[in-house]
Every structure is written in structure tokens, then in C-alpha cells.
Amino acid sequence: MLKRCFDLLLAIAGLGMIWPLLLACVLAVRLSSPGPIFYRGVRIGRGKKPFRIFKLRTMVIDAERLGGTTTAKNDPRITSVGHFLRRYKLDELPQLFNVLIGDMSFVGPRPEVAEYTDQYTDAELEILSVRPGITDLASMEFHDLQDVVGPNHPDEMFRSRVLPRKIALRLRYVHEQSLLGDFQILLRTLWLLLTKPIWGHRWKQSNSPTRANS
Helix, strand or coil: CHHHHHHHHHHHHHHHHHHHHHHHHHHHHHHHCCCCCEECCEEECHHHCEEECCEECCECCCHHHHCCCCCCCCCCCECHHHHHHHHCCHHHCCHHHHHHHCCCEEECCCCECHHHHCCCCCCHHHHHHCCCEEECHHHHHCCCHHHHHCCCCHHHHHHHHHHHHHHHHHHHHHHHCCHHHHHHHHHHHHHHHHCHHHHHHHHHHHCCCCCCCC
């Protein structure tokens, strides 16, 4: 109950502060390419309940039909504005509406598509015992997922190298969650976004290159 109250207050305050930025992003999407403003992909939430996520559209129309579910590095399906929105996670801003509705929380395991949750083991199904979130431990570790999966065979790279680690971090969150921990994750996420150019450059230097609208 405390976490839900925290989510509601923060979502209302957040929308009140960022609506000019969100409006600018909406106009940029509308003017840059044909198609809907929002991406409303189906994700699996708490208790295996499916819901439609709110994201600003960053890819061409029918992107999932034109390619796999994982977005590769330099993926041609991403629009010019979409590259910028994705880099600074601005496409995630509309998920504040998902928080208001109750489908999501600010902090929690990032929601996956049924293709992956249907393969969860009994132990991994614990991930679906909590509300999915806008950010979590895995979001910070894989902040530049397109660079991690690389340009070739991104779906295979995601399944073999990224997904197991994400699942481990999501289970860790479920077992260790607390309001203090959520607050720390929010602050770390904000810091990483504000220092994105430098932090991203360092990550690429120290790691060898290793989904759509994940």
C-alpha cells in the first residue's frame, strides 16, 4: 500500500513537471514519421495479467513484423527521432500513465512479452508476483542494450547472453525489494541518464559488444 501511494504521488508530480517535455516529444514523433504517436505493445504484468504499455513510437510502422523482437545496433527500423528518444529513455515517459492506471510501478522488473514469460520456470514465475516497473537493476546494467546485442543476430544474443542475467537481477529485486531500495534505484537511474554521454562511452570501452521496444 505504501509503495502504491508513493507511485501515485510521484506519477502525478512527475506528469505535472514533465508535460512540456512530453508534449515536445509527442510533436517530434508526429512530425518526423507517419504512424501512431504511441507504441502500445502487449506485456505480461503482475499475476500473468497482460496489459498494453505506453511508449512513444520510435520505430517505423509494423516494425515487429519487419524484424525480430530485439532491436539490433543501428537497426534500420528505428526512426531518426527514435534514436534520440531511445538514447535518453524519453520514449519511456508515457509509462507514467501505466503507473497511474496501476499496471506498473516506478521500480520493478521490466515487463516482458509472453514469448519470454511463457518460458519461465516455477522459480522464475516469482518475477510476476510484483508489479513490473519503469526501471530496475537490469535496466541500469543493460542501459545500452542495442550495443550489447550488436548488429548481427540480436534475438539470439538476447536469449543467450542478456535474458539469463536479466532474470537473475529481476529475481534479486523480488527477494530484496524495499522502499529504500526503490528510492536508491530511482536515484541511480536518474544519475545514469543525466551522465549518459560519458557513462555510455566508458561502458563501451570496458566491455566487448555483446529487444523491439523492450
